[in-house]
Amino acid sequence: MPYVNVKVTKDGVTKEQKEEIIRGVTNLLRDILGKNPQTTVVVIDEVETDNWGIGGETVTIRRAREKKP
Amino acid sequence: MPYVNVKVTKDGVTKEQKEEIIRGVTNLLRDILGKNPQTTVVVIDEVETDNWGIGGETVTIRRAREKKP
Amino acid sequence: MPYVNVKVTKDGVTKEQKEEIIRGVTNLLRDILGKNPQTTVVVIDEVETDNWGIGGETVTIRRAREKKP
Amino acid sequence: MPYVNVKVTKDGVTKEQKEEIIRGVTNLLRDILGKNPQTTVVVIDEVETDNWGIGGETVTIRRAREKKP
Amino acid sequence: MPYVNVKVTKDGVTKEQKEEIIRGVTNLLRDILGKNPQTTVVVIDEVETDNWGIGGETVTIRRAREKKP
Amino acid sequence: MPYVNVKVTKDGVTKEQKEEIIRGVTNLLRDILGKNPQTTVVVIDEVETDNWGIGGETVTIRRAREKKP
Numbered sequence: 465m466p467y468v469n470v471k472v473t474k475d476g477v478t479k480e481q482k483e484e485i486i487r488g489v490t491n492l493l494r495d496i497l498g499k500n501p502q503t504t505v506v507v508i509d510e511v512e513t514d515n516w517g518i519g520g521e522t523v524t525i526r527r528a529r530e531k532k533p
Numbered sequence: 534m535p536y537v538n539v540k541v542t543k544d545g546v547t548k549e550q551k552e553e554i555i556r557g558v559t560n561l562l563r564d565i566l567g568k569n570p571q572t573t574v575v576v577i578d579e580v581e582t583d584n585w586g587i588g589g590e591t592v593t594i595r596r597a598r599e600k601k602p
Numbered sequence: 603m604p605y606v607n608v609k610v611t612k613d614g615v616t617k618e619q620k621e622e623i624i625r626g627v628t629n630l631l632r633d634i635l636g637k638n639p640q641t642t643v644v645v646i647d648e649v650e651t652d653n654w655g656i657g658g659e660t661v662t663i664r665r666a667r668e669k670k671p
Numbered sequence: 672m673p674y675v676n677v678k679v680t681k682d683g684v685t686k687e688q689k690e691e692i693i694r695g696v697t698n699l700l701r702d703i704l705g706k707n708p709q710t711t712v713v714v715i716d717e718v719e720t721d722n723w724g725i726g727g728e729t730v731t732i733r734r735a736r737e738k739k740p
Numbered sequence: 741m742p743y744v745n746v747k748v749t750k751d752g753v754t755k756e757q758k759e760e761i762i763r764g765v766t767n768l769l770r771d772i773l774g775k776n777p778q779t780t781v782v783v784i785d786e787v788e789t790d791n792w793g794i795g796g797e798t799v800t801i802r803r804a805r806e807k808k809p
Numbered sequence: 810m811p812y813v814n815v816k817v818t819k820d821g822v823t824k825e826q827k828e829e830i831i832r833g834v835t836n837l838l839r840d841i842l843g844k845n846p847q848t849t850v851v852v853i854d855e856v857e858t859d860n861w862g863i864g865g866e867t868v869t870i871r872r873a874r875e876k877k878p
């Protein structure tokens with residue numbers, strides 16, 4: 465019955481990668497806690513880099529700076 | 534003062550259905566807990582079927598399989 | 603497959619009220635969107651009034667003030 | 672290490688405003704709780720006014736009514 | 741930079757199981773999406789069975805019924 | 810109408826600090842986005858250090874290690 469919410473930046477995560485995340489997290493909770501995969505729900509949110517902040521700045525700005533020589 | 538978050542798959546939920554969900558949940562919390570509708574907040578998230586997993590697979594895959602004869 | 607999170611202040615919500623909220627929200631999503639109750643998940647969070655803010659102040663402070671003559 | 676989720680209606684919040692929110696919330700948690708900005712995460716969700724309810728109705732309907740003379 | 745929230749029923753999950761979940765989810769996002777473990781945040785919420793609903797009833801009631809002969 | 814959820818580790822955050830966080834976040838959204846404080850909701854979750862992971866380990870373990878000479 466677990467519910468898992470995965471938030472990542474919107475960076476072209478593919479359909480296949482989403483399937484792997486969902487399968488992986490579901491199996492993990494079955495293996496560690498014995499949770500029934502049939503009622504395990506996983507929801508993935510993809511967040512624009514303008515809307516994600518870390519270290520007091522957006523990921524957009526942080527990445528732009530890291531690219532500069 | 535309650536806050537309610539409703540997550541459903543993105544399947545063409547109409548404006549009217551959203552209004553009904555918001556009204557229904559708000560009235561429910563008024564009737565059961567005596568909560569003031571004026572400060573009850575309801576937020577609906579519509580999630581792509583690729584991003585929603587149950588039973589270890591995405592809803593996209595699950596639905597495709599169920600449609601096969 | 604919907605997932606619903608209901609947050610209310612921790613005010614002695616009874617077991618029976620929680621059952622009513624869960625039943626009510628589940629039926630609502632069945633009636634409005636045709637969602638299958640068997641895979642509808644509802645999670646209720648009870649939040650201390652010190653940890654809930656509205657209007658820039660905690661609910662604890664707001665209620666104390668409203669009680670004063 | 673704090674995690675902050677800010678939900679607002681989707682109303683043309685600019686890139687600069689998002690930067691200000693992220694900087695402001697991060698500084699607030701540093702100043703009040705001594706939290707390290709480097710590991711403070713802020714995620715902003717912009718929600719369509721059709722999907723946001725208060726007072727039992729959507730923000731879309733509420734705003735339309737308020738505009739009427 | 742991912743943020744993952746895992747909600748499970750409060751059933752005596754041990755310290756070691758929590759460590760395994762956190763390590764497992766973090767490694768999964770590193771392996772599938774190349775995410776940096778140093779900035780991956782995982783928060784586990786343990787929810788009372790009275791507060792968790794599925795199939796329109798609380799987990800408390802569901803489990804009591806399943807135990808009956 | 811914003812809704813803000815602040816998650817921090819459970820470390821003896823005082824009543825006064827919670828009040829400051831709620832006031833600070835509410836004022837921030839008023840100043841940056843012109844949001845009405847009267848309908849701004851802030852919910853603070855305090856999470857046990859065993860339940861919070863970063864860098865693939867719990868905060869409990871991380872802190873124990875950092876204290877060692």
